[in-house]
Amino acid sequence: MDELADCLDRLRRDRYLSYEAMERESKKLRSWPDGSPREVLGKSTVGEIVTGKRLPSKGKLLTYLTVCRVVSADLPRWLAAWERVRTSDLAQPASAIRVRETSPRRLGVHAAIQVDGAPGELPLYVPRDVDPPLRAALSAGAQQGCFVLLVGGSSVGKTRTLYEAVRITLPEWWLVHPDDSEEIRALAAAPAARTVVWLDELQKYLAHDGGLTAGRARTLLQAGAVLVGTMWPDEYATRISPRRPGGDDQHARATELLDLAHVIDVAPAFSEVEHRRAQELAATDVRIWEALQSTDAGVTQVLAAGPELLRRWEHATNPYGQAVITVAIEARRLDVHAPLTRALLADAIPGYLTAAQRASAASDWLDHALDYATTPIRDAASALTPVDDGTMGGTSGYVAADYLLHHDRQTRHGLCPPASAWQALVDHLDDHDALEQLEASADVRMLYRYSRPVLERLADAGNRSAEIQIRIDQGDLKGAIAEAREWELEGDPDAYEFLIWALEYRGHIDAAVAEVRSRNHRYSKLKLVALLSNNDRLDELKVLAEAGDEYAARRLAFQLARRGRAEEALALVRPQADATPSNGWAAGWVVECLALLDRLDELQARADAGDDYAELRLLARRGQLEEIHSRVAAGEAYEGLILTALLDGGHVDDAVAELRRHIAEGYDNGGDIDLNEQLAELLATHGLLDELKAEVRVGNPCAGKWLVHLLIQQGQVDQANQLRRFGLNPDGTMASADSCETRVRSNLPS
DSSP, X not given: OHHHHHXXXXXXXXTTOOHHHHHHHHHHOXXXXXXXXXXXXXXXXXHHHHHTSSOOOHHHHHHHHHHTTOOGGGHHHHHHHHHHHHTTTSOOOTTOEXXXXXXXXXXXXXXOOOOTTOOSSSXXXXXXXXXXXHXXXXXXXXXXXXXXXXXXXXXXXXXXXXXXXXXXXXXXSEEEOOOSHHHHHHHHHSOOSSEEEEESSGGGGTXXXXXXXXXXXXXXXXXXXXXXXXXXXXXXXXXXXXXXXXXXXXXXXXXXXXXXXXXXXXXXXXXXXXXXXXXXXXXXXXXXXXXXXXXXXXXXXXXXXXXXXXXXXXXXSOHHHHHHHHHHHHHHHTTOOSOBOHHHHHHHGGGGSOHHHHHTXXXXXXXXXXXXXXXXXXXXXXXXXXXXXXXTTOEEEEEEOHHHHHHHHHHSTTOOOXXXXXXXXXXXXXXXXXXXXXXXXXXXXXXXXXXXXXXXXXXXXXXXXXXXXXXXXXXXXXXXXXXXXXXXXXXXXXXXXXXXXXXXXXXXXXXXXXXXXXXXXXXXXXXXXXXXXXXXXXXXXXXXXXXXOHHHHHHHHHHHHHTTOHHHHXXXXXXXXXXXXXXXXXXXXXXXXXXXXXXXXXXXXXXXXXXXXXXXXXXXXXXXXXXXXXXXXXXXXXXXXXXXXXXXXXXXXXHHHHHHHHHHTTOOOOSSXXXXXXXXXXXXXXXXXXXXXXXXXXTOTTHHHHHHHHHHHXXXXXXXXXXXXXXXOTTSSBOOGGGOSSOOOXXXXX
């Protein structure tokens, strides 16, 4: 305070302005450019300002500076100093620094390609189209707190854009960059006003128990903090996509949190306007000029050396280096985000090499491989990044570059890591969250020889969900239920839903139904309907429907229709549609049943009467794909109608491709069946055994059940039982007792 007062007094003296002159000149001023009146400075006010007795308001400070003829370019420095004094009594969060003092590289901004003659560590910032709404949101948030999330692909400039916006709008605020869930909890326990919470790659803070929740976010926002983060589109879509009623929603907490965010999308490529801005800056920064010359990637991707990273991986001159990179990428594809140790990489790599490459490897092959993978490309980025272990020069492991993972998800999603990679992950991972994710990834792929030992390690470490699953596998259902109820009594709201999922997933449908019926849980009615519907308990479902449960009636109609019993489904839904014309689901199912029964005249009559869905369903039933595509493009029809038309026309390959596209894009079909389930059922219905196995290997959570079902349908009962007990090998072949250390999953659902 005293220092600011002294500087203001020296400024006045340098201009030879007395107190009286300051008052006289302030009266001559009219208003600020935004129309708000400038405040008059009395002699006593000037005296209080220059002696440090009182901190002036922002308006009086601006008037003082204007009278002292401070130019506009210098005003921000004075305002920043005033802001520091004004907030000096506010608590400083632990490990916080001023926004203006932050390093963009430490906040996650990619290093850029290095070109001779380029100024500075980073290229000049190319203003983005999202800057105005982003900065407006942050400015508004400075008054009341806000949560702003930038969503865009890898290396599209999200983090740099966010950094520049925060630096411009909130330069004097504190900034905290949490490392883990513990720091998030501590921050929420003692929230500080005027603090920016930096959450680059927000998904990292959602993957851990006790991380960032909606409740903690609200606490921070109410305290006046500003939360800012970035996220990839697929990560965001997976967590925000609406779930059908009664369906399991493993991302419910994340969805609740993301609903608080003001989401701004960052385009994958520069717009024409942004491109022109880049061209203007290219004369000053040769890195931007070079990026503009590229035709194989966007400007921001080239600046981050993305294309060259791809070339270094896909066209590697060192096969061991290529294998190291691939292991790290595929581990992240399995949602294992923990750094991979040297020992893990050494054990994982053999499965990626030919026999000749393994035989001819030099004694120091791993050192050369890691040198190749960690060498920065043009001093910007490397395929693998070492992660420190907390000591100088110490490395805990390596993680793959985001850009490579993003590319892998788009081009290699169907590939399953070899046995050596799975076994190395099982043997060497010790991070609890990584082990949980590894177990889930192996289990859903029916790789039981890897999931079971991880499950046992988790249970030994006190993981309740692992203990419940092991008890169920051992046939101790009472013990599993008691464990879950004790867990629930301890305050975990997920214990109930996890128990029901575990019982159903392992084929104990009677026990799951009994547990749901015995409870008065808020989700019990919806969960019961879903259980009965998903497991062919149609008679019980019919009882609920006849008792007036609309959701049960809807699911029953769907299950009857998909089993070729469209007449029964029509008899169920038509009375409800006729009694309540505004009942959208019933009317929709009347149309669907008429289409399945080929009663096109009745369908046409409904269309003529103004039923838009009937008209669209007729187009699909008649195979008018071109017209449907046109309607979808014009926004007059939902995209799922294309799939319906393909299925109606028997275009199985095209329908499979369409379903896979919908799954990849997180499309919400708004229906009664999960897209993964629909795809698996379609493949099973048409006897596509190899494709169904491929779905299992990429982690389709519904494919295993349908693979068993198809084997039984084909008369391969022994193989179906073997699959239930031992699962698959990573190469897609059937596992056997000899290849498994333990007999597991003997009671998976058929």
